[in-house]
Amino acid sequence: MIFSLNFKSGLPVYLQVVDQVKAAAASGALKPGEALPFIRPLAEELRVNRNTIAKAYTELESQGVIETIPGKGCFLAANHSPLKKDARRKLLIRDIDQAVVQAHHLQVPPDEFLDLVRDRLEVLAERQRHHDQPREPQSTPA
Amino acid sequence: MIFSLNFKSGLPVYLQVVDQVKAAAASGALKPGEALPFIRPLAEELRVNRNTIAKAYTELESQGVIETIPGKGCFLAANHSPLKKDARRKLLIRDIDQAVVQAHHLQVPPDEFLDLVRDRLEVLAERQRHHDQPREPQSTPA
Amino acid sequence: MIFSLNFKSGLPVYLQVVDQVKAAAASGALKPGEALPFIRPLAEELRVNRNTIAKAYTELESQGVIETIPGKGCFLAANHSPLKKDARRKLLIRDIDQAVVQAHHLQVPPDEFLDLVRDRLEVLAERQRHHDQPREPQSTPA
Amino acid sequence: MIFSLNFKSGLPVYLQVVDQVKAAAASGALKPGEALPFIRPLAEELRVNRNTIAKAYTELESQGVIETIPGKGCFLAANHSPLKKDARRKLLIRDIDQAVVQAHHLQVPPDEFLDLVRDRLEVLAERQRHHDQPREPQSTPA
DNA sequence: GTGGTCTAGACCACC
DNA sequence: GTGGTCTAGACCACG
Numbered sequence: 272m273i274f275s276l277n278f279k280s281g282l283p284v285y286l287q288v289v290d291q292v293k294a295a296a297a298s299g300a301l302k303p304g305e306a307l308p309f310i311r312p313l314a315e316e317l318r319v320n321r322n323t324i325a326k327a328y329t330e331l332e333s334q335g336v337i338e339t340i341p342g343k344g345c346f347l348a349a350n351h352s353p354l355k356k357d358a359r360r361k362l363l364i365r366d367i368d369q370a371v372v373q374a375h376h377l378q379v380p381p382d383e384f385l386d387l388v389r390d391r392l393e394v395l396a397e398r399q400r401h402h403d404q405p406r407e408p409q410s411t412p413a
Numbered sequence: 414m415i416f417s418l419n420f421k422s423g424l425p426v427y428l429q430v431v432d433q434v435k436a437a438a439a440s441g442a443l444k445p446g447e448a449l450p451f452i453r454p455l456a457e458e459l460r461v462n463r464n465t466i467a468k469a470y471t472e473l474e475s476q477g478v479i480e481t482i483p484g485k486g487c488f489l490a491a492n493h494s495p496l497k498k499d500a501r502r503k504l505l506i507r508d509i510d511q512a513v514v515q516a517h518h519l520q521v522p523p524d525e526f527l528d529l530v531r532d533r534l535e536v537l538a539e540r541q542r543h544h545d546q547p548r549e550p551q552s553t554p555a
Numbered sequence: 556m557i558f559s560l561n562f563k564s565g566l567p568v569y570l571q572v573v574d575q576v577k578a579a580a581a582s583g584a585l586k587p588g589e590a591l592p593f594i595r596p597l598a599e600e601l602r603v604n605r606n607t608i609a610k611a612y613t614e615l616e617s618q619g620v621i622e623t624i625p626g627k628g629c630f631l632a633a634n635h636s637p638l639k640k641d642a643r644r645k646l647l648i649r650d651i652d653q654a655v656v657q658a659h660h661l662q663v664p665p666d667e668f669l670d671l672v673r674d675r676l677e678v679l680a681e682r683q684r685h686h687d688q689p690r691e692p693q694s695t696p697a
Numbered sequence: 698m699i700f701s702l703n704f705k706s707g708l709p710v711y712l713q714v715v716d717q718v719k720a721a722a723a724s725g726a727l728k729p730g731e732a733l734p735f736i737r738p739l740a741e742e743l744r745v746n747r748n749t750i751a752k753a754y755t756e757l758e759s760q761g762v763i764e765t766i767p768g769k770g771c772f773l774a775a776n777h778s779p780l781k782k783d784a785r786r787k788l789l790i791r792d793i794d795q796a797v798v799q800a801h802h803l804q805v806p807p808d809e810f811l812d813l814v815r816d817r818l819e820v821l822a823e824r825q826r827h828h829d830q831p832r833e834p835q836s837t838p839a
Numbered sequence: 840g841t842g843g844t845c846t847a848g849a850c851c852a853c854c
Numbered sequence: 855g856t857g858g859t860c861t862a863g864a865c866c867a868c869g
Binding site: 333354 | 617
């Protein structure tokens, strides 16, 4: 798991970590049951305080993305959201609107935008297929 | 000019405004010399403090993106060449990927996701039509 | 809103605050839209660090119990859980099992236990009726 | 002796064990001189480190609740008068209220809640029957 | 050794 | 003034 932080983006560091873990999980680079980096070494590597990483992991746990077992570490959870359909829709719409508005600002017409979306869905699916082959699940958590 | 703010993204509101103006300028959607929305009505529309918009515009001015003419308004600065299509694609892909990853995490299948995207395109286009009527940007000042 | 902390119970302080806010919300002592105590004064009153209260409020927000508007304060959310039925069941079962096992340890027979449960449900309902009359919702948030 | 641990309550596991032993002793469910479960099998059953159980027992001994006879096991100390019914009710009510409040917060209506309670009573009674067979507590040692 | 809690105090974004 | 982020460093619970 590789992280890259941008300290000038204005986006809080802990949220950058959250986003990158979620992206890794979505792409299949991180598989259910797999261990995340330990908090202390990761904080050191990213030159960030231990609490900042801890906060990111706490947020991920509260979103149901990871499970943390005190004394053992943090592990990617089996992927299913505990949220109601409505709540999930609402969350997704926020992100979609962000992209749609950006498209509008960049004067990318709707058709082209939809093509681009289909493209990215395909890219993600391809990455998942790629990650599905090589590895086996290792350290089981619960 | 249409804006969409995400109050829970962690990104400061004023930076979201800055980014969206810059994106519009980059694509040519906002042309050199064209007027930006007035601070007060925009703040009202976005349900945000006037200081927040003012801060965004100040930031844009200090970056040389816009020029402020006291008593008249803010206008896009002259030296803005619209980005090439590829550069715009790249910017857009970042936002799309964010939404795609979120969809995966929320267990929303691609078909449903695409439906939702079409939905939001429609909703925001509709919203844009509404906003285009009452306030018409007046052209070239400086 | 009155809090009472037990520093020797072993239960983290921030969780004690979370529990007490939830209890106040359930009893109707705290109504949707009503403001919670500000973080800083509350921390001072409870002789606890500001971050500890902030953590409690963050947890409450992530559970959907409150909404926080930066710069304005924290407000009790309209009461509806965004979780799927299954997830809610699972959470509830944890608490019920705690009580059931306690009953077993205290040698309270099932029938008596059920009576007691009905009793407490009634007490809570009564409290809600009591709180429903006197006040009116005041400071609206969103 | 049956235990039920809640790993997410925030209360340390060893204190949960302590509380549950004390509750059993308070009600007379565990009688003076009666043996507690051996550390090793109990740790296995609860999927907890042996040190955690050992710490709980150490704590209980230092509180004078149990006596440890090296090589033989741990036994409830003599001076334990079962609590009166009212005192037990009061202890139980704390746990019941916690569950009742949680039910309210999760929007689980009273009827459904009571069904769930009956359910758990049944499940835990069943579990208890299972556990009562393999290991039979041997009586009075010291 | 792991993660969790708490403190003390700094700075930032927003009203 | 509000809440949010981050740091530095201490102590605890658990494996």
